[in-house]
Amino acid sequence: ASDTQTATGTETADAGGDNLEKSKAIDWQSAKDNAGNPLFIDTFVPDTPEKPADPDSLPETDELHWFNFEYPYAEIQKLEQPASPADGCIGKKLILLKNGDHPYHTAYIEATKQAAEIFGMEVEVMSANWDVNIQTQQVDQAINEAPDLIIYNPVDQETSVTHLRKMYDAGIPVIGSNVMPSNEGFQYLLSFCGPADWDQSKLLAQYMAEKAGYKGNYCVITHNPGGSAYYARAYGVITELAKIAPDMVCLDIQSPGTDSAENVKQVVSDWITKYGDDLDVIFTSETTVQATGSIEACEAAGRSDILIGGIDNSETALNYIKEGKLTCATNQPPMQDGALPVLLAAKWFNGETIDDYVFMEPAVINADNVEDFLPAQW
Amino acid sequence: MDKDRKKWMAFCSANRVYLIFAAVFVLMSLFAPRFFNTYNIGTLLGTAMLNGIVVIGFTIVLICGHLDLSTVAIINVAGNLAIYMVQKTGSFGAGILAAVVAGIVIGIVNGLLVTRAKINSFIATLGMSTLLQGLVSYSNNAATRSITDFTMTDFLDKKLIPIVPNRALIAIIIVLLVHFFMSRTTMGKNFYLVGGNVESAWYAGIRPEHYLIGAFSLNGAFAALGGALYACYLASAMADIGAMGVSPLNMLIAASVLGGASLAGGRGSILHSFFGVLTLTALYNGLTCFKLGYEMQIFVNGIVLMIVVLMEAVSLYRKNKLAGSKSDLFKQAQN
Amino acid sequence: MKKANILEFVSRFGTYMIVIILVGLGCVISDKFLSTTNLINILDAVSYLGILASGMALVTYCGQSVDLSTPSTIAVASFVSILTLRFGMIPMILCTLLSGALIGLFNGLIVGKFRINTVVWTLAVSFVFAGLIRVIFGSANIYVTTGNTRAFEQISRYRISGRIPLGVVVMVALMIGLHIFVSRSRIGRQLKLVGCSELVARYSGINVLRIITLSFVGSGMAAAITGLFIASLSKSACYNYGTGYEFRAITAVVLSGMVLDGGRGSIAGVLGGVLAIGLLNNIMTLLGLNSFLQDVVTGIVFIVIVWFTNYTKTKLEALNG
Amino acid sequence: MQHIVKRFSSFLAVNDISIQVRPGEVHAICGENGAGKSTLMKVLAGEYPDYEGRISIHGTEVKLDSPTTARRCGIAIIHQELGLAGPISVAENIFAGNLPRKKGILLDRRKLYEDAKKYLGMVGLSYVRPETLVSALSQHEAQLVEIAKALSNDPKILIMDEPTSALSREEGKRLFSIIEDLKKRGLAILYISHFLSEVFEVSDYITTMRDGRHVATEAKTETTPEKVIYHMVGKDIKDFYAERKTTVGSTVLEAKSLTRYGFFQNISFDVHEGEILGICGLSGAGRTELARALVGIDQWDEGELFYEGESIRNHSYTESIRRNIAYLAEDRKLQGLMLNLPIGENITSAKAICQSRSFWCQEEQEKNAVDGLMEELQVNPRNVKKIVGQLSGGNQQKVLLAKWLLTDPKLLILDEPTRGVDVGAKSMIHEAIKRHVDKGNAAIIISSDLMEVGGLSDRVLLLYHGRQRGIIEKDKDNCSEVSLLMLANGDGKAYEEG
Numbered sequence A: 001a002s003d004t005q006t007a008t009g010t011e012t013a014d015a016g017g018d019n020l021e022k023s024k025a026i027d028w029q030s031a032k033d034n035a036g037n038p039l040f041i042d043t044f045v046p047d048t049p050e051k052p053a054d055p056d057s058l059p060e061t062d063e064l065h066w067f068n069f070e071y072p073y074a075e076i077q078k079l080e081q082p083a084s085p086a087d088g089c090i091g092k093k094l095i096l097l098k099n100g101d102h103p104y105h106t107a108y109i110e111a112t113k114q115a116a117e118i119f120g121m122e123v124e125v126m127s128a129n130w131d132v133n134i135q136t137q138q139v140d141q142a143i144n145e146a147p148d149l150i151i152y153n154p155v156d157q158e159t160s161v162t163h164l165r166k167m168y169d170a171g172i173p174v175i176g177s178n179v180m181p182s183n184e185g186f187q188y189l190l191s192f193c194g195p196a197d198w199d200q201s202k203l204l205a206q207y208m209a210e211k212a213g214y215k216g217n218y219c220v221i222t223h224n225p226g227g228s229a230y231y232a233r234a235y236g237v238i239t240e241l242a243k244i245a246p247d248m249v250c251l252d253i254q255s256p257g258t259d260s261a262e263n264v265k266q267v268v269s270d271w272i273t274k275y276g277d278d279l280d281v282i283f284t285s286e287t288t289v290q291a292t293g294s295i296e297a298c299e300a301a302g303r304s305d306i307l308i309g310g311i312d313n314s315e316t317a318l319n320y321i322k323e324g325k326l327t328c329a330t331n332q333p334p335m336q337d338g339a340l341p342v343l344l345a346a347k348w349f350n351g352e353t354i355d356d357y358v359f360m361e362p363a364v365i366n367a368d369n370v371e372d373f374l375p376a377q378w
Numbered sequence B: 001m002d003k004d005r006k007k008w009m010a011f012c013s014a015n016r017v018y019l020i021f022a023a024v025f026v027l028m029s030l031f032a033p034r035f036f037n038t039y040n041i042g043t044l045l046g047t048a049m050l051n052g053i054v055v056i057g058f059t060i061v062l063i064c065g066h067l068d069l070s071t072v073a074i075i076n077v078a079g080n081l082a083i084y085m086v087q088k089t090g091s092f093g094a095g096i097l098a099a100v101v102a103g104i105v106i107g108i109v110n111g112l113l114v115t116r117a118k119i120n121s122f123i124a125t126l127g128m129s130t131l132l133q134g135l136v137s138y139s140n141n142a143a144t145r146s147i148t149d150f151t152m153t154d155f156l157d158k159k160l161i162p163i164v165p166n167r168a169l170i171a172i173i174i175v176l177l178v179h180f181f182m183s184r185t186t187m188g189k190n191f192y193l194v195g196g197n198v199e200s201a202w203y204a205g206i207r208p209e210h211y212l213i214g215a216f217s218l219n220g221a222f223a224a225l226g227g228a229l230y231a232c233y234l235a236s237a238m239a240d241i242g243a244m245g246v247s248p249l250n251m252l253i254a255a256s257v258l259g260g261a262s263l264a265g266g267r268g269s270i271l272h273s274f275f276g277v278l279t280l281t282a283l284y285n286g287l288t289c290f291k292l293g294y295e296m297q298i299f300v301n302g303i304v305l306m307i308v309v310l311m312e313a314v315s316l317y318r319k320n321k322l323a324g325s326k327s328d329l330f331k332q333a334q335n
Numbered sequence C: 001m002k003k004a005n006i007l008e009f010v011s012r013f014g015t016y017m018i019v020i021i022l023v024g025l026g027c028v029i030s031d032k033f034l035s036t037t038n039l040i041n042i043l044d045a046v047s048y049l050g051i052l053a054s055g056m057a058l059v060t061y062c063g064q065s066v067d068l069s070t071p072s073t074i075a076v077a078s079f080v081s082i083l084t085l086r087f088g089m090i091p092m093i094l095c096t097l098l099s100g101a102l103i104g105l106f107n108g109l110i111v112g113k114f115r116i117n118t119v120v121w122t123l124a125v126s127f128v129f130a131g132l133i134r135v136i137f138g139s140a141n142i143y144v145t146t147g148n149t150r151a152f153e154q155i156s157r158y159r160i161s162g163r164i165p166l167g168v169v170v171m172v173a174l175m176i177g178l179h180i181f182v183s184r185s186r187i188g189r190q191l192k193l194v195g196c197s198e199l200v201a202r203y204s205g206i207n208v209l210r211i212i213t214l215s216f217v218g219s220g221m222a223a224a225i226t227g228l229f230i231a232s233l234s235k236s237a238c239y240n241y242g243t244g245y246e247f248r249a250i251t252a253v254v255l256s257g258m259v260l261d262g263g264r265g266s267i268a269g270v271l272g273g274v275l276a277i278g279l280l281n282n283i284m285t286l287l288g289l290n291s292f293l294q295d296v297v298t299g300i301v302f303i304v305i306v307w308f309t310n311y312t313k314t315k316l317e318a319l320n321g
Numbered sequence D: 001m002q003h004i005v006k007r008f009s010s011f012l013a014v015n016d017i018s019i020q021v022r023p024g025e026v027h028a029i030c031g032e033n034g035a036g037k038s039t040l041m042k043v044l045a046g047e048y049p050d051y052e053g054r055i056s057i058h059g060t061e062v063k064l065d066s067p068t069t070a071r072r073c074g075i076a077i078i079h080q081e082l083g084l085a086g087p088i089s090v091a092e093n094i095f096a097g098n099l100p101r102k103k104g105i106l107l108d109r110r111k112l113y114e115d116a117k118k119y120l121g122m123v124g125l126s127y128v129r130p131e132t133l134v135s136a137l138s139q140h141e142a143q144l145v146e147i148a149k150a151l152s153n154d155p156k157i158l159i160m161d162e163p164t165s166a167l168s169r170e171e172g173k174r175l176f177s178i179i180e181d182l183k184k185r186g187l188a189i190l191y192i193s194h195f196l197s198e199v200f201e202v203s204d205y206i207t208t209m210r211d212g213r214h215v216a217t218e219a220k221t222e223t224t225p226e227k228v229i230y231h232m233v234g235k236d237i238k239d240f241y242a243e244r245k246t247t248v249g250s251t252v253l254e255a256k257s258l259t260r261y262g263f264f265q266n267i268s269f270d271v272h273e274g275e276i277l278g279i280c281g282l283s284g285a286g287r288t289e290l291a292r293a294l295v296g297i298d299q300w301d302e303g304e305l306f307y308e309g310e311s312i313r314n315h316s317y318t319e320s321i322r323r324n325i326a327y328l329a330e331d332r333k334l335q336g337l338m339l340n341l342p343i344g345e346n347i348t349s350a351k352a353i354c355q356s357r358s359f360w361c362q363e364e365q366e367k368n369a370v371d372g373l374m375e376e377l378q379v380n381p382r383n384v385k386k387i388v389g390q391l392s393g394g395n396q397q398k399v400l401l402a403k404w405l406l407t408d409p410k411l412l413i414l415d416e417p418t419r420g421v422d423v424g425a426k427s428m429i430h431e432a433i434k435r436h437v438d439k440g441n442a443a444i445i446i447s448s449d450l451m452e453v454g455g456l457s458d459r460v461l462l463l464y465h466g467r468q469r470g471i472i473e474k475d476k477d478n479c480s481e482v483s484l485l486m487l488a489n490g491d492g493k494a495y496e497e498g
């Protein structure tokens, strides 16, 4: 595999500095997504707090309990990464190891392809359909294809370590995207970019707390158990509320899944029965199935007083916000998410230095600014 | 002429899975970019490890005329238990052993539910699956358990013999051993008899309940072994590997049916089921080489499965239609 | 004699006894349990499942074990409903039903004609349709854009006299209709005979192929109705909208006292099975049980109930014999 | 065996039976359906460990608590119902539970196939390869494999429970020669059959049972079939096939050179109102296939068929039933009855479903008719709620007949209507058939029991290897059992070559 790589390396070097010039001259700043918003958006590098001695000893409502989940990149000694060829991004080959299929990821892949085209790169997509075993095979297949760089979306945070280690050993630079790998995994990564899941869920908590007047009780619907979004989107809200609105009590947390609005509706109906007027706010971890189920349950019970807020920006969510049924959603744009790793890759091929990890600035979408986010990306 | 054709047909149906595998393999080698090289073939074989080991027990249960829907849950229990034990003791041996023991215990419970409580295996194991999956998720709040010790990963990725990674080698050795056991020992043959006709097995002095419990515990053992080895290989175990996407269960059923096992019992072969797994893995691998998405893979998987069962059923249908016919009366009719 | 009567009662009304026990339990646990809203909620929560399960029950009753193609049928139906809405509500409903009926027809004709194992065949069909949807539409959400979107949304939201959801009405009406149909009509009787023994049914002059096909068409149409409701609820269609429904429906059918060999049980029992699931989930959520523990409890309750009905059945047969 | 008792819950299936069997002797057990013959044999085979009484072999008392113990004691059984595993090879079936081993656990495949060949040869199946799957065999071949299986255990005592019910005369003859052979080798054989002719042919002693009780044990030389029948049913049966006055009406069914490729060829006959047509031939002659084609289960290829003067071409079976044709299939357990449904539902099933045109079921209206039929056929127990699977074979067959009689068929086609049925039930069934025909209906009867075909029918159609060998008129020709047998077997070689 390494033979092939040096071969392609020398070839592009033969093309001379010409390719680098052309690559650097590419105008990517003006690229737009389907809504006319910039395809490549501003990113930020978050501050990391001091790591507590033993996070597990802290209560679950303390954000530092989740230190390893929220800041897996902290205190990691990066292994030595391949040196940039610094010969321009045009003509480079990328492989996108996708974690699975989902409307969000359809938009993501579209943007990755669009971005690669802008930079004159070739991108091949392999989707694991949420199956680690298939992703393991695809990691090997990707290595076998000897691309210039791999964009990697892990199926699972922890299992990603073995995959990343393999790709690292094969000498292929990897940019993580969309889902953060665990602590161990980060050492193998050239860079990571993606949505700031914890931050957006905290932002959601802040906005909802303000709307609720920093009082009242809430329930949380989690994402699929086990995934990184499961922790970030539930405990981001819970820890933040414990900090800024200590009067707000978490009544219950349930995981009815992300496949069936009917299941979600059932859980929310049961909550309304059980808690009655005590229930003031519902947080959902997703805005298609879960928002629909929650809204329908509340409407059926005639409880228009309950505030519902969810994470991400599906068309369903934006419509609900317009109709006033959903208090707010957060902006996690899949297209920008998908374009970002390509930008990082291009920069790296062009010899520019890139950050170890960057995140997309989250934003709250509410009735006042919803028009800015339309048409929806998925 | 006719006899030759009949012989040829019989040969084809007996070796169906090898022919399908060969067809997929040759087509992919010819047309799929980067499919046919030692590295990718090693990848393909390695990927077959998990399902290849698990399909052993799954097939034994099918041979006995039952179905174990809790197999995937057992894989998850085993993976989590193995990683937990490695975390606690630092020894992979202890982890794998504990997982296999747990798998056997679960298998015995399944077997007892089927033989003693006389619950249809489809239903008993469906309930068992819900129960076990709940337990696994509860035990670690659905988080993936992981370790940072990669000795097992490296060992399983090494190649003692060229092309074949150790994880594939282990699977192949186990498959061959169990295949030998099932096809060449009297005890193995008895499983077929129990699946073929429970009553006649009982008349023959075989205790069908013992064999059924045995089959379910073997399924527990191999599902657990596969799950544990796979978890050790990935240095982590998810709470539910089948939570999203297509459950490995579907893959197992498809592979063993391709291999000639029937849900009615009495038929099936460990080696054929393993080749069923290899065929599907090669199919997925090759379609990925073609840059076709996962949707195409399950579509093709479904079509292959459909064609195979349909062909089998149609030939049986034809055969039944002609059963008892007298060939000389045909000759007369044609004249 | 006395014992036989009790056992007979148990084996016939077993599911409803569970329902009564669960209702009792619910009353103890929460004073809000018996409120009309909660009861309607429980019904509402299981209405789609109930519609689906009553279709699946036809297949089981007819001795064809289970129809695993339902998740794909649901997904296909949700796409069809959204794509045909532009032609008006009635054509949309007809097309959706037709899509389910066609998949059922395909399954039924093949399974009935060539005696393929249902589990394997419907699994293969499920793969093919799931793949097909994803090849055509990708894994994107398709939203309702054209046509009478308001009416479409109302399918899953409309409440009769403001209280009873349409889904519940459809489920109950479907079950009553199917129950009468299955237990009283000649075709229902044929379903039962085919379920008891296909060969005997054939030699009794029943067109077995037609009956098996009918059961699958019923299952497909029930799945299509479920798909329509789900699409209306989500106002969109997506390839994964049917995920997991097949095993939930099987659970309900099994709890109803039907056996996978066919020929036993009733559609009224399926209502009991569905209610038992709804009540159990409701009670566990009211108890505040964690989602994972809910799975554990569901698994145990399921096994125990199946064992118990089995046990009474064998005891009963021993007494009669 | 002494004072053997076996209960099913409170029901006494075998009530205090004592029998002695000596080596080199064939001991036949006779009795009506449900007399408890099979149950007694199953006790001997170790299948009911909860029996009472004592069993001694060669003077030593044994406790037969499992099939394995019984086998170890040298007892082998050929079951009434086939007990082979379909998807498994013939050889493995023969040695099931006793596969030859080498090195402790390994299967000795060479020995397995060689030994299997030996035993297959013994029962005249040397042309069957031991690797063949049992599911690929025909029914009579399977029955012979079953016998080979019993022989493979090298038994001292061999139990044969109706071994000939699925065999043709010829194969039966071969079986008797095997039995002779075994007798010479000193085996003790227990033989159960409803064919008294067979019983008198092979056995040395005859024991009769009634309602689970022992009635008599006599040496063959000291008794007659009439006496045995008297013991079995407790009364004399005279005029078994009494002369019937036939008033022939118009033609009901007429076949003109009917042909189904590969199965039968050029069959022509007609049946009239008030007439019974017998179809006679060896097993495998294509009688069942012909009947299936007549009723429309299978399609035929050439020729014409007229029903009540109207030509019917490729009609469906359902259509036939609508037209008032009934077909009583050969295998009552697989094709005839819903074993887990009650008697009532079984009887009404054909009429309610295929003859009624209304959307709803109207079973209630049939209630009286069902009761009448059960009374007429003396179905025991006379309880419509009883599950059919729990009845004895004869009563099951009565229920099956009742099911078709309820549809009041114009043409009744009966395929083996009395297979495995005792004499009493048999005559009851025959009477019912005659009564039905006398009402101006027609019947076609297929039976391996030549006495039955000869005795019942007005004319007999002879089939040999799918071809018609002629029709024998009862009044003109001699229709006795012997002459039928001669004709059926006759110089058929000429046809085969032609």
Ligand SMILES: Nc1ncnc2c1ncn2[C@@H]1O[C@H](COP(=O)(O)OP(=O)(O)OP(=O)(O)O)[C@@H](O)[C@H]1O
Pocket: B323, B324, B325, D136, D137, D138, D139, D140, D281, D282, D283, D284, D285, D286, D287, D288, D289, D330, D448
């Ligand atoms: N399913 C089957 N598989 C293989 N052979 C069969 C099957 N069914 C019937 N046969 C064979 O086909 C031939 C014709 O059978 P058929 O049943 O027509 O005979 P028949 O004349 O009705 O005699 P009988 O009823 O006494 O068996 C026989 O040799 C029979 O053994």
Ligand SMILES: Nc1ncnc2c1ncn2[C@@H]1O[C@H](COP(=O)(O)OP(=O)(O)OP(=O)(O)O)[C@@H](O)[C@H]1O
Pocket: C321, D008, D011, D013, D031, D032, D033, D034, D035, D036, D037, D038, D039, D040, D080, D390, D391, D392, D393, D394, D420
């Ligand atoms: N497992 C069982 N449970 C309950 N009753 C049974 C069982 N087996 C047999 N019987 C009953 O015991 C009685 C004797 O049955 P058995 O089979 O011994 O009769 P048989 O003499 O062999 O009759 P056939 O000639 O019809 O074979 C019958 O009334 C039958 O219904």
Ligand SMILES: [Mg+2]
Pocket: D037, D038, D039, D080, D161
């Ligand atoms: Mg008997």
Ligand SMILES: [Mg+2]
Pocket: D287, D288, D289, D330, D415
């Ligand atoms: Mg026949």
